[in-house]
Amino acid sequence: MHRGAPRLSATAGTVPAVSLRRVTKRFPETRLDDEVVAVDELDLDVTDGEFFALLGPSGCGKTTTLRMVAGFEFPTEGSVHIHGTEMGRRPPDRRPVNTVFQSYALFPHMTVAENVAFGLRMRDVARDEARRRVAEAIELVQLRGRDGAMPGDLSGGQQQRVALARALVNRPKVLLLDEPLGALDLRLREAMQVELKQLQALLGITFVHVTHDQEEALAMSDRLAVMDAGRLVQVGTPAEVYERPRTRFVAEFLGDANLLTAEAVDAERVRLPDGTVVRIASGRSAGAAVHLSLRPEQLDLVAAGTPVEPHLDAVEGTVARIGYFGSAIEYDVALDTGGPEVLVTARLGNARGVVARTVGERVRMRWTPDSVTVLED
Amino acid sequence: MVGVAPAPAPARRRGPRPPAPPGPEREAARAAARRGALIGLPPLVTMVLLFAVPLGIVAVYSVATRGRTGRTELADWNLDAYARLLEPLVLEIAGRSLGYAALTTLLCLAIGYPFAYWLTTRRPGVRAVLLVLVMLPFWSNFLVRTYAWRVLLGSDGPIVTALAAVGLGEVRLLFTPFAVVLGLVYGYLPFMVLPLYSSLERLDLRLVEAARDLGATGWEAFRRVTWPLSRPGVVAGSVLVFIPSFGAYVTPELLGGSRTTLVGSFVVRQFLSARDWPFGSALSMAILVVMLAATVAYFRAQERRS
Numbered sequence: 001m002h003r004g005a006p007r008l009s010a011t012a013g014t015v016p017a018v019s020l021r022r023v024t025k026r027f028p029e030t031r032l033d034d035e036v037v038a039v040d041e042l043d044l045d046v047t048d049g050e051f052f053a054l055l056g057p058s059g060c061g062k063t064t065t066l067r068m069v070a071g072f073e074f075p076t077e078g079s080v081h082i083h084g085t086e087m088g089r090r091p092p093d094r095r096p097v098n099t100v101f102q103s104y105a106l107f108p109h110m111t112v113a114e115n116v117a118f119g120l121r122m123r124d125v126a127r128d129e130a131r132r133r134v135a136e137a138i139e140l141v142q143l144r145g146r147d148g149a150m151p152g153d154l155s156g157g158q159q160q161r162v163a164l165a166r167a168l169v170n171r172p173k174v175l176l177l178d179e180p181l182g183a184l185d186l187r188l189r190e191a192m193q194v195e196l197k198q199l200q201a202l203l204g205i206t207f208v209h210v211t212h213d214q215e216e217a218l219a220m221s222d223r224l225a226v227m228d229a230g231r232l233v234q235v236g237t238p239a240e241v242y243e244r245p246r247t248r249f250v251a252e253f254l255g256d257a258n259l260l261t262a263e264a265v266d267a268e269r270v271r272l273p274d275g276t277v278v279r280i281a282s283g284r285s286a287g288a289a290v291h292l293s294l295r296p297e298q299l300d301l302v303a304a305g306t307p308v309e310p311h312l313d314a315v316e317g318t319v320a321r322i323g324y325f326g327s328a329i330e331y332d333v334a335l336d337t338g339g340p341e342v343l344v345t346a347r348l349g350n351a352r353g354v355v356a357r358t359v360g361e362r363v364r365m366r367w368t369p370d371s372v373t374v375l376e377d
Numbered sequence: 378m379v380g381v382a383p384a385p386a387p388a389r390r391r392g393p394r395p396p397a398p399p400g401p402e403r404e405a406a407r408a409a410a411r412r413g414a415l416i417g418l419p420p421l422v423t424m425v426l427l428f429a430v431p432l433g434i435v436a437v438y439s440v441a442t443r444g445r446t447g448r449t450e451l452a453d454w455n456l457d458a459y460a461r462l463l464e465p466l467v468l469e470i471a472g473r474s475l476g477y478a479a480l481t482t483l484l485c486l487a488i489g490y491p492f493a494y495w496l497t498t499r500r501p502g503v504r505a506v507l508l509v510l511v512m513l514p515f516w517s518n519f520l521v522r523t524y525a526w527r528v529l530l531g532s533d534g535p536i537v538t539a540l541a542a543v544g545l546g547e548v549r550l551l552f553t554p555f556a557v558v559l560g561l562v563y564g565y566l567p568f569m570v571l572p573l574y575s576s577l578e579r580l581d582l583r584l585v586e587a588a589r590d591l592g593a594t595g596w597e598a599f600r601r602v603t604w605p606l607s608r609p610g611v612v613a614g615s616v617l618v619f620i621p622s623f624g625a626y627v628t629p630e631l632l633g634g635s636r637t638t639l640v641g642s643f644v645v646r647q648f649l650s651a652r653d654w655p656f657g658s659a660l661s662m663a664i665l666v667v668m669l670a671a672t673v674a675y676f677r678a679q680e681r682r683s
Contacts, residue, residue, distance in 0.1 A: 070590060071589075071590075072586055072589075072590075091589065091595075092586070092589040092590045093589050093590075093591075093592045093593055093594055097590075098590055098591065099586075099587070099590045101583055101586075101587060103581075103583070105581065105583040105584050105586070105587040106587075107584060107587070107588075107601075107602060108584075108606070109605050109606060118588070118591050118593075118601075119591035119592050122588075122591055122592035122593045122597060123592050166591065167590075167591075170591065170592070
């Protein structure tokens with residue numbers, strides 16, 4: 001295509017790379033005459049070229065969702081579209097996607113180069129072109145010189161790279177990654193997170209990444225979906241989902257959250273368990289119980305009695321516990337409820353000048369009203 | 378006089394060599410070796426007494442002389458019995474035995490592979506029951522089971538009667554090559570199924586999914602992933618079926634006719650009817666060597682391929 005011609009991809013870009021419409025997957029439970037619903041009426045669009053993470057605890061249906069995109073499972077109801085084409089019951093070998101498996105699933109009886117070349121051989125790519133593309137892919141994942149090695153002789157990180165090269169060499173429209181970093185140790189995992197992200201940006205291929213690791217999902221994805229019990233709970237950018245969790249589940253699953261039950265005073269204010277009235281962003285009708293989420297790192301701790309500036313809200317309490325994490329210190333503060341104990345955790349960066357508190361000390365916690373998120377449940 | 382070597386040894390020792398394990402570890406290794414020898418002793422004695430010694434006796438008899446009355450004389454050591462191994466009759470029987478064993482192995486593989494694969498796809502409880510069923514025939518006597526086939530295949534047995542009833546006429550089944558191969562396949566199928574099952578069960582099904590994901594059709598995925606990875610089971614199963622099929626005695630004797638004499642029966646005949654112990658012994662030794670060589674060659678070939 002020459003310059004100046006209308007870009008086809010401009011219109012193609014509006015078609016989602018992956019699109020799930022009311023997808024339900026039920027597995028037969030043979031013991032009882034019952035069925036297990038793994039995925040429940042899922043509607044999801046993955047934009048072309050984005051790094052999309054499917055996040056959720058084990059058993060939430062995220063892997064089943066991925067497997068339905070790959071073609072290893074077919075939806076019981078609903079439809080899967082890839083770049084606008086309905087997949088129906090099309091088998092995996094006739095879908096424009098490739099998968100990086102959780103434990104890599106490298107062919108143990110083939111060398112690195114043979115593993116990488118497998119997809120090209122299956123698609124009858126000419127020998128010279130195949131050789132060139134295999135070399136490129138091996139170069140891309142920085143495994144040059146290991147072409148002849150057997151998978152069993154490679155480290156976990158290297159096997160991971162082979163799996164990546166084996167999938168990418170086919171130039172899939174969508175790359176599906178099923179917990180690809182799960183088997184690596186922490187340090188390697190962090191390095192691979194950066195590398196995968198760079199690779200995705202370089203190639204511009206849509207990545208759909210399944211993980212149960214919230215940090216991984218937040219750090220890598222352009223957008224993420226949180227799943228629970230077969231349903232989609234929230235979809236958005238990492239900042240949207242982390243800072244404005246829709247439900248209690250999302251607030252708790254992504255990072256740490258102080259979950260408080262308060263009572264609506266009017267549309268903009270709620271009464272906390274200790275009686276303090278504070279502001280919230282979005283309103284509720286008076287008298288109703290409201291669930292709030294407050295991220296520990298958005299709370300500040302000052303000495304009791306410090307004047308509260310008008311743009312802040314604050315409560316007072318007593319330091320009940322201190323957790324020292326090196327780079328951060330967490331203070332669990334008991335509010336003056338007079339009844340059952342309510343603890344609110346504040347996480348302070350261990351920066352120079354931060355005043356250390358002691359257990360039993362009276363403190364004032366303060367925050368900006370937009371740090372308070374009202375949850376739906 | 379013994380010449381004194383110029384002792385180049387110290388110079389050689391400078392090359393890389395594994396560091397000697399420290400004292401206590403070496404002691405522990407020695408103790409483990411002692412324990413190992415102690416545990417290994419009873420089976421070693423058993424093998425020597427029940428296997429090596431009889432084999433030695435057969436080897437000795439094979440170079441002895443047959444007396445005029447059929448008595449074997451342990452004198453005049455010669456290789457005459459071995460020379461007779463190349464007689465046309467011997468070659469014919471050996472060729473037939475090889476053919477039957479090869480056919481039995483192929484049939485067992487053709488039946489056993491799909492069955493073993495199907496087994497691995499069952500739920501664990503069902504699998505355990507089916508595996509017990511595979512081994513169930515071993516709980517009754519092989520001879521009895523072979524006699525049962527005689528009844529089943531006999532001229533007034535249920536199979537022949539049924540075939541006649543549907544208008545296929547008078548079919549003779551018993552004492553035919555068909556009956557022999559049927560009996561051999563029946564008898565040795567479990568030896569094929571069990572190693573196949575154990576190697577297929579270990580196969581990671583995600584590898585098949587990976588192949589499909591990379592564009593392989595079901596057949597291609599089988600050909601390039603499942604089959605090569607189950608080859609150890611195929612090799613083990615084939616060897617376990619081929620060897621006893623080749624030397625089978627009971628099955629061809631009870632289900633076959635005079636035209637289906639196999640080496641097992643032929644050897645027995647040398648000892649019992651012909652009273653030619655040296656020839657029988659030489660035959661046994663030849664079978665042993667051929668089988669051993671074939672097995673080693675087969676394993677080597679498979680190793681090279683994978």
